[in-house]
Amino acid sequence: MLADLDVDLLFHALADATRRDIITRTMTRDYSVSALARSYTMSFAAVQKHVAVLERAGLVTKHPRGREHLVRGSPDTIRTASGLLEELEELWRDRIDRMGEILAEPESGEDE
Amino acid sequence: MTVTNVHKDPEHLTFFITAEFDVPTERVWRLWADPRQLERWWGPPTYPATFVEHDLTPGGTVTYYMTGPEGDQHYGWWRVLTVEAPNRLEFEDGFADDAGNPISDMPTTMATVTIDATESGATRMTISSIFPSLEAMEKLVEMGMEEGMAQAIGQIDALLAETVQPGVGA
Numbered sequence: 016m017l018a019d020l021d022v023d024l025l026f027h028a029l030a031d032a033t034r035r036d037i038i039t040r041t042m043t044r045d046y047s048v049s050a051l052a053r054s055y056t057m058s059f060a061a062v063q064k065h066v067a068v069l070e071r072a073g074l075v076t077k078h079p080r081g082r083e084h085l086v087r088g089s090p091d092t093i094r095t096a097s098g099l100l101e102e103l104e105e106l107w108r109d110r111i112d113r114m115g116e117i118l119a120e121p122e123s124g125e126d127e
Numbered sequence: 128m129t130v131t132n133v134h135k136d137p138e139h140l141t142f143f144i145t146a147e148f149d150v151p152t153e154r155v156w157r158l159w160a161d162p163r164q165l166e167r168w169w170g171p172p173t174y175p176a177t178f179v180e181h182d183l184t185p186g187g188t189v190t191y192y193m194t195g196p197e198g199d200q201h202y203g204w205w206r207v208l209t210v211e212a213p214n215r216l217e218f219e220d221g222f223a224d225d226a227g228n229p230i231s232d233m234p235t236t237m238a239t240v241t242i243d244a245t246e247s248g249a250t251r252m253t254i255s256s257i258f259p260s261l262e263a264m265e266k267l268v269e270m271g272m273e274e275g276m277a278q279a280i281g282q283i284d285a286l287l288a289e290t291v292q293p294g295v296g297a
Contacts, residue, residue: 029138100135100142107144107254108130113168114158115129118150122157 028072033057034065041075042088051086131251143255147245155242155250156213159183166191174201179227183210189218190227202227205238216240220256234259 028034033055040046040054052062066086069075077084132145148155158164162178170176170193180190189205202223209217221235237257245251 035138100137103142103256104133104135104144107142109171110168111130111144111146113171114146114155115148117158117164117167118148118154122154 024068024072028068028074031065031068033062034069034074037062037065037069037086038074038088040088041086045078045085045087047080047083047085049083132253140258140261141255142258143253145251145253148250148252150250152242152244152250153213155252159216159240160212169193183207183216185210190223192227200225204229214242 029038036054037046037051040051048063048066049059051066052059055062066075066077069086070077073089075086075088077086079085129146129148130144131147132143134141134143136142158168160183162181165181166176166178169178169191173196174193176191176193178189178191180188182188185207187207187210189207190202191204192200192202194200202225203221204223204227205218205220207216207218209215217237217239219235220238222230224230236259239253239255241253243251
């Protein structure tokens with residue numbers, strides 16, 4: 016599922032609040048790096064670095080426009096992390112269903 | 128449905144699920160503490176789990192394997208960290224090789240189980256999993272999916288057997 020992605024890069028990229036904010040913004044529309052930089056108190060270079068981390072993790076893509084690059088969120092990659100958790104939920108819901116079935120039976124006495 | 132809450136946090140790689148059961152706390156605890164009960168729910172019917180070692184004491188080891196439809200066996204282990212019967216269990220959950228020995232370069236998950244009485248006399252159980260990396264999460268889910276798939280195929284097989292049997296008579 017994540018075969019063509021470096022999962023450590025992805026984890027690292029998601030572990031920072033500014034980078035998560037950049038993802039949220041670029042999911043809805045494209046932003047130039049300078050437009051993003053105006054949203055934060057950090058330098059243009061610092062924002063550029065965050066964008067580079069996100070790009071390496073496959074969470075955003077950059078598209079040239081004029082002298083600038085537009086940053087765009089990659090919903091597929093973002094969804095992958097959530098997708099894994101969906102499947103984990105499924106796994107545990109099944110287990111809890113089975114627990115419920117066992118609890119509905121009279122307990123066998125041998126382990127009491 | 129006994130599941131009362133599910134929390135998924137992809138950014139922090141954490142997951143927890145809460146369920147309520149209308150039985151005493153000690154009864155729910157035994158789902159974990161009694162290996163014969165544990166193996167009835169840990170794996171799905173098509174991938175039943177067999178617990179080999181089950182030392183539920185701090186520092187203790189639990190080992191198990193799951194047997195697939197082709198007779199394939201998948202080993203796993205827990206390293207038990209905290210045991211406060213009947214309320215709390217913490218363990219590290221990992222994969223093992225065919226001899227049951229932990230595979231050191233495989234990711235592990237930290238699991239915490241809390242079991243408490245509710246105001247109404249029911250029992251609330253919460254299971255939380257924290258993943259060290261997305262890779263760890265992926266690997267675990269992959270195993271789960273494998274089970275789920277096998278289960279679905281098993282059901283289709285059963286259905287086909289029912290439909291075909293009267294006419295064919297193998």
